[in-house]
Amino acid sequence: MKIATWNVNSLRARADRVEDWLRRTDVDVLAIQETKCKDENFPWELFENNDYEVAHFGFSQWNGVAIASRVGLEAVERTFAAQPAFGKGGKDPAQEARAIGATCGGVRIWSLYVPNGRGLQDEHMPYKLEWLRQLQENATGWLADEPTAQIALMGDWNIAPLDEDVWDIDFFVENEMTHVSAPERAAFNAFVEAGFADVVRPHTPGPGVYTYWDYTQLRFPKKEGMRIDFTLASPALAERVETAWIDREERKGKGASDHAPVVVELR
């Protein structure tokens, strides 16, 4: 079985690319982030025509997550328990479409779009950290309930856990940029401490290995990217990982997402 995660940065704008990629890559499950649409604008036929079932969670032009599967799609959950809401500038906090779960071929898949944080002093940062804390609390509970559960926490984590996961750590620190701060890294590492392993890094060692390249500043041709898209696997699932790879080719050319797909192959 082959499972993948991809922040497509608008599914409608990327529909042809996504279809070509699915046919070429032949994955069984794809966790999608940033569909950037509501159900009525979702390209359902793209998946139907290629024999995938799909579940979507999106209700505006912002965020939006989905799971496509051709090995079953059961027990779909939209949001995790106690998922924090966000309200900018004192507005009433609203739930956001950042998490969808489904069981596919015996694996509990979560497609996750972790809040960006926006700035170290921005009100979006405590939201990001609390969002991660609540997710980690849930994930710890899932493992406690069923230690042999096969769980994949897949998506855009908006965190670079290691210095080598950004193209110039000094640049990030000097400019007080997000994604590399101690609290963000601690939030990520809490999942690892809870028993979830990054199953992609061992097969794609750095430095200089990334999953995201900003559209601006010629970041991609200059090989200035960030590794922020991860699959964290429960122990029982991690045991099944045969190999993993980042499809950097998909970042090339006109009409590419700013994120590359990340694929995990299971025994």
Next chain:
DNA sequence: ATGGTCGCGAGGCGA
């Protein structure tokens, strides 16, 4: 690649 981002949706926000 001597230039300088996208997408959504129709102005400005988010990344």
